[in-house]
Amino acid sequence: MGHARHFTRLFVLIAIVVIAFLGARAKVVPKDFGKLGHFRASAIAEAAAREPRHIGSEACSDCHAKVSAAWTAGKHSTPQCENCHGPGLLHVKVMSEDSVDAYPDRIKNNPNALRVTSGIQECEWCHLKTFERPSTLKSIKNVEQHISETGEKFTSRSKCIDCHNPHTTVVK
């Protein structure tokens, strides 16, 4: 039977292909792939590991007790500290290192650190008049018109916080 040789060749060829495939698969596919479904199981823990950047208003009150108390007691306690001031994680990290000297540059140049508030824009986010906003929300058409209505003089340097306390809404 001269056919046996052909069968052996075919078998060896198939065996090489199968072994090469299994070897390549073992190398390419991560070990925990498919453990919980068609994905890498350890990706879940990796996604959960990231550090939260918004630390919450309670964390702010640890150091800024006075302004925090005024804010909690006032009418403006629904927006949180970080809504206007930005996420606090890096700020806390910088401050706990006691490197206060590094404060301005590191905070201002780092987009993840506290936001430099303008005293107008933060107010406008909620308090600009637009048709879809509820009428119960106090809103103004624009800053210039609002200031001229109150009898004050509008300049390019005018800010909402010149008259309004942003933490308590009390007019100075």
Added chain:
Amino acid sequence: MTNLWDKPEITRREFLEKCADAGAKTFVFGGLVVTTAKLLLPQEATTRWSARRKGAEKEVIYGFVVDTTRCIGCGSCVRACKAENNVPDGFCRTWVEQYTFFPNGEVVVNSPAGGENGFGDELPDRNLPEELGQLPVRGFFVPKLCNHCINTPCIQVCPVGASYKTKEGVVLVDPQRCVGCGYCVQACPFGSRFLNPETKIADKCTWCYHRITKGMKPACVVSCPAKARIFGNVNDPKSEISQILATNRVQVLKSYLGTNPRTRYIGLDSEVI
């Protein structure tokens, strides 16, 4: 011309024997293939289902409710999300749409920068067509985010297994597996996904998975001053979201697509797409 009926090429006995032989071979070989496949391939289905059956009551299933009647369109959620998740400029994981209705039936939808800088009638990006020339009759804001569907079109199309769903029902992207092909971006009927130009991979709302697994709320929920966003465990009947779902009539976006979103809306208008 030969008559086929007179000269059978195979006898009945031979035919039956051959059938039995072929059947036995198929059975043995098929069994071998199936067993090998079972040994080689991961045992996902069995383990997953048995685990689900055991702890069905204790399991945490997250849900999200957006109360459009409370949203004031300040964009705090958009800014908080961008800061929390390093979302590049020009892209949003969550965004706010402004719907304005006119007497002639026209509806204008506007979302400048996803609502990141808030909304205002006097702002240049108010974007109302001039020919309307009439006062709006009705309007509201609709915050949008990933719906974390139960039947996810985005996970189905991923060719590398980079998109997946956790047992809590959160749809996530594995940054190590994603090759940035963008199939999922096109598959999502809600436009919730985008290709991040910095990381070059698919990016989407994770319901702040890194926060909720630490017992915190998503950044957009914490920052909402109007309490328009409610997040929690829908499997816990005492949670805030369960109470809200029990006492409100809720709707989902594009229900006709059958994706079965876990993000539900209060006060959703039929014009909202």
